[in-house]
Amino acid sequence: MKPAAFDYVRAESLDEALEVLRTEGSDARIIAGGQSLMPMLNMRLARPRVLVDIMHLEELRKIEVQRGRIAVGAAVRQAELLEWPPLRRELKLLSLALPWTGHAQTRSRGTICGSVAHADPSAEIPLTLLALGGDIVLRSAKRLRRVAARDFFLGMMVTDRNDDELIEAVQFPAADGRRCAFREVARRHGDFAIVACAAVATDRGVRLAVGGVADIPVAREFDARVGDALEDALNAFAWDLDARDDLHATARYRRDLVRMIGRELITEVMQ
Amino acid sequence: MTRLSAEQRHRVRFTLNGDAVDRNCEPRLLLSDFVRHEIGATGTHVGCEHGVCGACTVTIDGRPARACLTLALQVEGCEIRTVEGLSDKQGRLGVLQSAFRRNHALQCGFCTAGILMSLDALFAQNRQAGETEIRDVLTGHLCRCTGYAPIVKAAMEAAAEMREETRREVADA
Numbered sequence: 377m378k379p380a381a382f383d384y385v386r387a388e389s390l391d392e393a394l395e396v397l398r399t400e401g402s403d404a405r406i407i408a409g410g411q412s413l414m415p416m417l418n419m420r421l422a423r424p425r426v427l428v429d430i431m432h433l434e435e436l437r438k439i440e441v442q443r444g445r446i447a448v449g450a451a452v453r454q455a456e457l458l459e460w461p462p463l464r465r466e467l468k469l470l471s472l473a474l475p476w477t478g479h480a481q482t483r484s485r486g487t488i489c490g491s492v493a494h495a496d497p498s499a500e501i502p503l504t505l506l507a508l509g510g511d512i513v514l515r516s517a518k519r520l521r522r523v524a525a526r527d528f529f530l531g532m533m534v535t536d537r538n539d540d541e542l543i544e545a546v547q548f549p550a551a552d553g554r555r556c557a558f559r560e561v562a563r564r565h566g567d568f569a570i571v572a573c574a575a576v577a578t579d580r581g582v583r584l585a586v587g588g589v590a591d592i593p594v595a596r597e598f599d600a601r602v603g604d605a606l607e608d609a610l611n612a613f614a615w616d617l618d619a620r621d622d623l624h625a626t627a628r629y630r631r632d633l634v635r636m637i638g639r640e641l642i643t644e645v646m647q
Numbered sequence: 648m649t650r651l652s653a654e655q656r657h658r659v660r661f662t663l664n665g666d667a668v669d670r671n672c673e674p675r676l677l678l679s680d681f682v683r684h685e686i687g688a689t690g691t692h693v694g695c696e697h698g699v700c701g702a703c704t705v706t707i708d709g710r711p712a713r714a715c716l717t718l719a720l721q722v723e724g725c726e727i728r729t730v731e732g733l734s735d736k737q738g739r740l741g742v743l744q745s746a747f748r749r750n751h752a753l754q755c756g757f758c759t760a761g762i763l764m765s766l767d768a769l770f771a772q773n774r775q776a777g778e779t780e781i782r783d784v785l786t787g788h789l790c791r792c793t794g795y796a797p798i799v800k801a802a803m804e805a806a807a808e809m810r811e812e813t814r815r816e817v818a819d820a
Binding site: 380382387395396407411414419427481485564 | 648649650651652653654657673674675677680696697698701704707710711712713715716717718720721723765769783784786787
């Protein structure tokens with residue numbers, strides 16, 4: 377339960393961090409808040425040769441509102457965003473989901489981008505980013521690119537990020553008054569979600585995103601149907617997520633939760 | 648670029664309960680092991696070592712955090728407080744600790760140090776914290792003895808006592 381040995385680079389500029397990633401590739405890992413990576417290191421599920429600490433980079437420590445998007449830099453901690461005064465107005469869904477992200481004792485250090493990079497299937501921040509249709513900004517020594525959340529998560533803890541890239545920021549579309557709702561079931565508040573759901577009103581109906589069931593968070597659009605038609609659509613969605621039994625819950629229980637929470641949230645958002 | 652090599656020990660400086668620390672450690676050393684084994688401050692306990700149990704909770708710059716999910720090198724320049732910082736120099740228990748004792752809010756005591764640090768940070772940030780906030784903070788800790796009820800009771804009693812103290816100080820001034 378102790379990390380294997382690694383070199384430690386306290387990056388003094390973004391270029392420096394990118395240079396390590398360029399030369400070391402998959403042997404290097406970025407550490408920000410460390411709340412997802414440190415357990416992996418302690419359990420030796422990850423054994424990087426070098427860790428690059430980016431928390432001293434002021435240019436990554438900013439929350440910017442730009443043209444209807446809110447960009448959250450890689451060094452912004454979850455607690456800092458939760459305390460950002462405009463959060464409730466600008467990003468209501470995230471303000472509902474963040475209190476469910478870990479505990480106060482991990483949000484104090486964990487970052488928004490770190491959770492997205494780790495891509496745990498039950499994590500609330502990737503789920504919210506997907507539900508809102510946000511983007512991930514990736515930077516390497518060679519280029520800068522933007523990937524939509526729906527294309528970024530590829531599998532359990534597998535993302536579209538290349539070995540020489542770091543997540544510079546994630547961008548959430550601003551709330552613009554759209555209705556939204558979030559609900560989660562976990563064994564203990566703050567623990568890994570058995571099922572987490574986020575719903576956002578769209579022009580045609582509701583987008584419902586589900587975490588904790590499939591290997592990645594999955595979103596589906598529901599038009600303004602009600603009653604049996606909605607039940608059928610939700611049932612199809614629940615089955616399509618391919619739930620599995622594990623230590624925490626059965627596949628059947630997870631499908632039940634998707635149907636039940638899904639119906640509640642869709643009804644709530646369409647009101 | 649400062650690349651600190653895995654095999655060597657590197658200088659790290661921070662304050663621990665108000666005292667300056669200036670020592671060396673390998674990059675992979677956890678803050679929990681640093682305070683226990685390098686400094687000898689064994690009040691901070693180590694439970695699960697992957698951030699779930701909360702036993703190793705300390706405060707870093709006033710915020711509660713898992714010492715087992717923090718590298719010693721990451722707290723360069725930070726202000727760390729551990730349970731040793733809650734009692735005074737004579738070793739007399741603080742308000743929160745005394746309330747725990749009165750209310751039997753611990754049995755084996757393994758989780759206690761971490762819970763005290765989380766609650767201490769909560770009350771420092773929010774003097775008005777009530778049962779909801781206390782219970783929310785406690786979700787980040789596992790206690791297998793008490794069933795949590797005496798912990799909540801002790802925390803509420805301590806919070807009331809601290810608010811009363813503040814009121815008296817204000818009235819005095």
